[in-house]
Amino acid sequence: MAAVYKSLSKSDSEKHEPSTNGIKKNKQRVLILSSRGVTYRQVLIAATDPLHWPSGFFFSDKFAHRHRHLLNDLASLLPHGRKDAKFDSKSRLGELNELAELYNCNNVLFFEARKGKDLYVWLSKVPNGPTVKFHLQNLHTMEELHFTGNCLKGSRPILSFDAAFETQPHFRVMKELFLHTFGVPQGARKSKPFIDHVMGFSIADGKIWIRNYQISEVEQTKTKGDEEEGSESAAAGKNSNSDINLVEIGPRFVLTPLVIQEGSFGGPIIYENREFVSPNQIRADIRRAKAARHNGRAEQVAGRFAKKNELGLRSNGNRRAKDELDKTALFA
Amino acid sequence: MVTKSKLKMALAAEKGVDFAKLKQQKKAKEAAKRKAHKASDKKPESEDEDALDEAPGATADDQEKMNLDAIYESDTSESSIEMEARLPRKAKPDQSKNSQQEKEANDDQMEDESDDEEIPVSDLEDLEEEEREDIVPHTRLTINNTSALLAALDRISIPTDNSVPFATHQSIVSSAQTSESIPDVSDDLQRELAFYSQCLEAVRQGRSRLIREGVPFSRPKDYFAEMVKEDAHMEKIKAKLIEEASAKKAAAEARKLRDLKKFGKQVQVSKLQERQKAKREVLDKIKTLKRKRQEHSSDVGTKEADIFDVSVDNEIAKHSQRSGTGRQQSGARTPNAKRQKKNEKYGFGGKKRHAKAGDAVSSGDLSRFNVKKMKGKASRPGKSRRKAAASK
Numbered sequence: 001m002a003a004v005y006k007s008l009s010k011s012d013s014e015k016h017e018p019s020t021n022g023i024k025k026n027k028q029r030v031l032i033l034s035s036r037g038v039t040y041r042q043v044l045i046a047a048t049d050p051l052h053w054p055s056g057f058f059f060s061d062k063f064a065h066r067h068r069h070l071l072n073d074l075a076s077l078l079p080h081g082r083k084d085a086k087f088d089s090k091s092r093l094g095e096l097n098e099l100a101e102l103y104n105c106n107n108v109l110f111f112e113a114r115k116g117k118d119l120y121v122w123l124s125k126v127p128n129g130p131t132v133k134f135h136l137q138n139l140h141t142m143e144e145l146h147f148t149g150n151c152l153k154g155s156r157p158i159l160s161f162d163a164a165f166e167t168q169p170h171f172r173v174m175k176e177l178f179l180h181t182f183g184v185p186q187g188a189r190k191s192k193p194f195i196d197h198v199m200g201f202s203i204a205d206g207k208i209w210i211r212n213y214q215i216s217e218v219e220q221t222k223t224k225g226d227e228e229e230g231s232e233s234a235a236a237g238k239n240s241n242s243d244i245n246l247v248e249i250g251p252r253f254v255l256t257p258l259v260i261q262e263g264s265f266g267g268p269i270i271y272e273n274r275e276f277v278s279p280n281q282i283r284a285d286i287r288r289a290k291a292a293r294h295n296g297r298a299e300q301v302a303g304r305f306a307k308k309n310e311l312g313l314r315s316n317g318n319r320r321a322k323d324e325l326d327k328t329a330l331f332a
Numbered sequence: 333m334v335t336k337s338k339l340k341m342a343l344a345a346e347k348g349v350d351f352a353k354l355k356q357q358k359k360a361k362e363a364a365k366r367k368a369h370k371a372s373d374k375k376p377e378s379e380d381e382d383a384l385d386e387a388p389g390a391t392a393d394d395q396e397k398m399n400l401d402a403i404y405e406s407d408t409s410e411s412s413i414e415m416e417a418r419l420p421r422k423a424k425p426d427q428s429k430n431s432q433q434e435k436e437a438n439d440d441q442m443e444d445e446s447d448d449e450e451i452p453v454s455d456l457e458d459l460e461e462e463e464r465e466d467i468v469p470h471t472r473l474t475i476n477n478t479s480a481l482l483a484a485l486d487r488i489s490i491p492t493d494n495s496v497p498f499a500t501h502q503s504i505v506s507s508a509q510t511s512e513s514i515p516d517v518s519d520d521l522q523r524e525l526a527f528y529s530q531c532l533e534a535v536r537q538g539r540s541r542l543i544r545e546g547v548p549f550s551r552p553k554d555y556f557a558e559m560v561k562e563d564a565h566m567e568k569i570k571a572k573l574i575e576e577a578s579a580k581k582a583a584a585e586a587r588k589l590r591d592l593k594k595f596g597k598q599v600q601v602s603k604l605q606e607r608q609k610a611k612r613e614v615l616d617k618i619k620t621l622k623r624k625r626q627e628h629s630s631d632v633g634t635k636e637a638d639i640f641d642v643s644v645d646n647e648i649a650k651h652s653q654r655s656g657t658g659r660q661q662s663g664a665r666t667p668n669a670k671r672q673k674k675n676e677k678y679g680f681g682g683k684k685r686h687a688k689a690g691d692a693v694s695s696g697d698l699s700r701f702n703v704k705k706m707k708g709k710a711s712r713p714g715k716s717r718r719k720a721a722a723s724k
Binding site: 026077130148161162164166170204 | 475476477478480481482484485487488489490492499500501502503504505506507508509510511514517523524526527528530531532533534535536538539542547548549550551555557558559560561565566568569572573
């Protein structure tokens with residue numbers, strides 16, 4: 001009975017609140033979790049300074065456990081998120097729906113690590129979709145970037161979207177999902193009242209680049225600041241005069257959209273990015289190219305061997321058949 | 333297509349069998365069968381919706397891609413079924429059985445279809461396998477079911493237009509496409525600058541809108557709360573910055589020292605040159621002096637002039653010998669003609685043996701001795717210094 005009463009009273013109170021404008025409230029909760037295998041192993045690379053890694057550095061062959069750190073970074077930025085233990089299966093992702101329902105979440109941010117080096121990110125709206133699957137690359141966590149920016153834990157970000165997000169329907173769907181997942185809803189439980197960071201989503205090269213900056217306000221003149229303190233209401237207009245600059249906080253990463261499914265972790269595929277080449281394929285190609293070099297050399301060696309054999313230049317090979325014009329025969 | 337042998341292909345070609353058509357017929361039959369099967373079962377509503385959503389999508393696709401043949405169309409219409417077979421949703425027991433059957437029916441088909449999606453052209457049948465491998469990536473088709481995407485968007489979208497307060501969503505779409513200001517994606521600086529300016533624009537807009545709506549924006553100085561990066565982390569960053577700065581400073585200092593060293597060398601060289609120059613000047617002076625004397629000698633007594641001449645000559649000879657230019661000039665020492673001839677013929681003459689051997693004079697000659705050069709190694713530091721070095 002208590003539950004019934006609660007639900008009734010809740011709906012009542014909800015009715016009262018938004019009745020002024022008649023719009024449903026933006027209520028989001030995100031289940032943040034990863035598959036097993038995000039802490040698989042460490043792979044060392046030559047470059048040590050992450051800022052100077054080339055942007056075309058497409059294998060995340062660096063520190064595999066960074067995937068987990070990224071998850072922690074994101075979780076710290078999302079006060080409306082619920083971080084859960086690692087999910088045990090990679091094939092039965094449908095179970096995530098039940099898990100999300102269990103935690104009252106209507107969004108899922110799922111990190112799927114494969115081979116300890118490739119990271120796929122699933123963004124899903126839980127009860128009935130859609131789901132977007134991304135491939136995550138060029139990942140730098142907050143910890144390793146050494147950026148000086150910082151922000152309140154749980155402050156609401158301003159989300160800055162590239163204009164390209166409005167051009168195509170699949171990008172629009174992605175934008176909506178980003179908005180739900182990374183935008184902290186108004187009045188979220190653990191959110192802080194001030195706005196001090198901005199999250200940027202840009203599209204370049206068919207990929208989505210995500211950056212996170214701190215908003216630092218620099219007063220242009222000291223006198224103006226004093227005025228503002230005196231009369232806050234009047235200062236509201238003037239306040240925009242003060243200079244703003246951004247200081248990056250981190251993390252940085254790039255998402256390549258792969259697939260959009262209509263349902264939540266299921267359903268028909270309604271968008272598929274066929275330009276995407278899987279990292280496995282790239283690795284295999286590189287391996288094959290390397291092998292091809294060796295094979296070419298080996299073939300050359302065999303060819304030379306055969307040629308010499310044919311000319312009778314090898315000690316235990318077949319001798320050349322003597323004809324009557326051979327020197328030894330002619331001057332015998 | 334893939335499975336048929338060359339001989340069969342040739343036969344078929346002679347008979348004029350169109351494989352694509354045959355396949356289509358087969359598929360149509362199967363689809364009909366499946367539909368009948370489904371109709372008998374009770375279907376959940378969601379699937380019906382999917383089917384409804386799917387149908388207009390397929391037609392839209394067809395309109396977009398008129399050049400694609402019929403195989404593709406059948407693929408898109410079946411895609412929902414396939415996906416469900418592969419990724420089971422919350423399947424009811426009777427439906428799961430159904431889907432199992434579908435899976436079996438589809439299994440052999442799926443292999444063919446995966447090829448079909450990538451090779452829409454029917455005339456690929458007679459290609460060799462290697463060639464086909466080459467062609468696949470170029471003929472790939474993109475699934476982009478616009479209407480389904482829009483439907484999904486409608487289902488989940490929260491309003492972000494002017495009808496709602498900005499504070500509810502806080503999202504801003506930039507005025508220009510960011511990719512336009514990035515000429516080269518691998519140029520880090522330019523790319524980051526583009527991202528930065530996009531965000532800055534959004535912040536400027538968002539800030540003014542938020543302030544207009546009366547939402548507290550900037551954090552007061554006395555508001556302390558937990559930050560995303562905790563103090564330990566910020567401390568680390570600070571240490572890193574300091575380290576970087578000090579390293580830069582040290583590098584600059586080292587460079588300065590190196591430059592100084594180089595400069596010192598230059599000074600040395602210039603000093604040597606100066607000395608040489610001074611010497612030349614002295615010699616010139618002597619020469620002019622001599623000439624003057626000679627001119628005067630006609631007037632003054634010859635004996636006196638001779639004496640002076642000899643001394644000046646000696647002076648010049650000394651210098652010229654050292655510079656090694658004029659041996660010939662000292663005409664008085666030239667050997668006789670016969671000796672000269674012999675010298676030319678046999679070399680200078682005299683023993684060559686023991687020429688380099690040391691003797692009393694050479695060993696007594698300490699002109700080249702240098703104390704500094706004898707001290708090759710640095711002397712051993714004292715005990716206390718050594719200890720200090722070891723503890724470092």
